[in-house]
Amino acid sequence: MVALTLLLLCCGVGGAAANNHYKVIIVGAGMSGISAGKTLSDAGIHNMLILEATNRIGGRVNKTTFAKLSVELGANWVEGVGGKETNPIWTMVKELNLQTYLSNFDNLTSNTYKQKGGLYKKSDAKKIYDEVDKVYKFSEELSKNLTKEKLEDISVLTAQRISQHVPTSPLEMAVDYFHNDYEFAEPPRVTSLKNTQPLPTFENFGDKNYFVADSRGFESVVHYVAQQYLTTNKIGDISDKRLLLNKTVIKLNYSESGVTVETEDNTKYTADYVMISVSIGVLQTNLIKFEPDLPEWKILAMYKFDMAVYTKIFLKFPSKFWPGGDGTEFFVYAHEKRGYYTMWQHLERIYHDSYVLLVTVTDDESRRIEQQSDSETKEEIMAVLRHMFGNEIPNATDIYVPRWWSNKFYKGSFSNWPIGVSKHEFEQIRAPVERVYFTGEHTSEHYNGYLHGAYLAGLYPFSPHTFLLPV
Incomplete structure (x- = not known):
């Protein structure tokens, strides 16, 4: 030094x-x-x-109490575990013995919902997930070649265009959102290819993500x-x-x-x-x-x-109406408007019988939602949930909407x-x-x-x- x-x-x-x-x-x-x-x-x-x-x-590592639970408004996962190097945050988490849960997204093909009409057939969803995975791998190789040949950077969207597969359908956009926006909080048209694919966090520290759920925060x-x-x-x-x-x-x-x-x-x-x-x-x-x-x-x-905006919205319900058990923690909603309440997580595996859902929005949707009332947001979310699970589901009794972009001390969630x-x-x-x-x-x-x-x-x-x- x-x-x-x-x-x-x-x-x-x-x-x-x-x-x-x-x-x-x-x-x-x-x-x-x-x-x-x-x-x-x-x-x-x-x-x-x-x-x-x-x-x-x-x-931006900040917890609050919602529905008598300790929930994280900002950073929530130790991202990058199980690789050739040890993530220093993981070392601290283990030293403190914080309660964590391995996040498994492998079963999303069975948990992807249409804009209206319930679940996609698993085979139909799997076809799209596989196609997007191929594009992602193509983009990684393209990024490595650009770096090796010392060529100029391109956007993730440009890489998709080169692969001749730009997401257009609601299902394609939802899966693409999971791969990109859910990680970087901004869409592929904005995000640098060379600096995000392959992602050093996962390349160096491993591809496992652990969700932190501890009352100490x-x-x-x-x-x-x-x-x-x-x-x-x-x-x-x-x-x-x-x-x-x-x-x-x-x-x-x-x-x-x-x-x-x-x-x-x-x-x-x-x-x-x-x-x-x-x-x-x-x-x-x-x-x-x-x-x-x-x-x-x-x-x-x-x-x-860029200072990106990543908003985790928490909702409390009087009872559970979504599927439970292994492979159901995360689910996806495919809407014609990209990023419209796309990524969902129930907290039942973490907080049993809590009846709490977490939905993530980013970028322009985050900014839009921050400017409307929580009651308006809850109304929008309930309409989405009824498209997924039917009209008989109960109303949410409580909602929490973080406002990272509006807060003058943060002006967003993290950089992209x-x-x-x-x-x-x-x-x-x-x-x-x-x-x-x-x-x-x-x-x-x-x-x-x-x-x-x-x-x-x-x-x-x-x-x-x-x-x-x-x-």
Whole structure:
């Protein structure tokens, strides 16, 4: 860690902050900010301050209570398990003994529903699933060849066109949605082929996904990292004075000699360096005013990357009306409007007799739903469920709709690498500007969009090649 050594030499180590001056200020206490703090602490830099806008740490790893159950509004799966390398998040989950369940999507051919009229015949559904699988494998090989020959990137949709199989029917679009949008939260026409197929998460860490369902919440892994360097009280809660909650950063003045950070309550803090760990979505807004403005190359690069929206809607019912047993946890709804309440999951396997369904929407549907009332959304969902299961099913008694896009502290769920962003432009996204450094899942070249990406980006927030600190 050459850069960290430079930081030690430039700034010194340890010591208490005086007059609100710190060696490093970290803006944001999500996984990446907390991980970056650990990196600094491990290097001997303890004179730091973490400013978090909300009343909790964890960021987009966030649980809530719904229908007396602990459910995850954001990150929910440990994606990438069982491969040649060990996913660091999986290591933490096992260390904490969090309750997890292996997600199995193999039986979707038996659980795919028409827009009206119930289930597709398994043989008809299987034919389409097999065709889409072939296109996906073709796209992976095409992506590898593009990389090998150092050719320009193309979109996932362009790869589908080259394979002469672009999804058009409701069933084809639904299966394609499962393969693409359900993973990346944006459609194939937007998503980069070279940077998503094959996906490094599954190539390196394995193709198994584990659903976290623990009353302590998936956010326990963020606390696990934080507690390795932040002090806690007798009951294990973080009490370290270097972590300040409900501190919204609204202005950041930077120069060659240091930084000044101002929060919404008119408090100013100074530091030698600042590490920005807010989402790329927040960086694309004016929530934080940079003085002077960030350079044009930085702004252009940041706006080229996408902040996708992934919305998990929870519904509670008085009784169960959907199939139960092995191979029924996930089911698909094929509608003429792509992405219209497509991906479903019942939580009976996880929470017995809970009568809770989870439906996922993304992108434009997420934004549309965030702008209407929950009662309107529930009405739409009930119409879909009645098309699937008949008119006699009971009404949902409760609904929870997260609003990631509308929340000014997130402005979306996670980043997606869109077509048109080169490796050089990606390096510009995470490159420092004088004494301002950037981290977050969007700065992880191979794992952007994932919790392990956020963690690893925080572990290595400075590259000895690109992020050498100013002397």
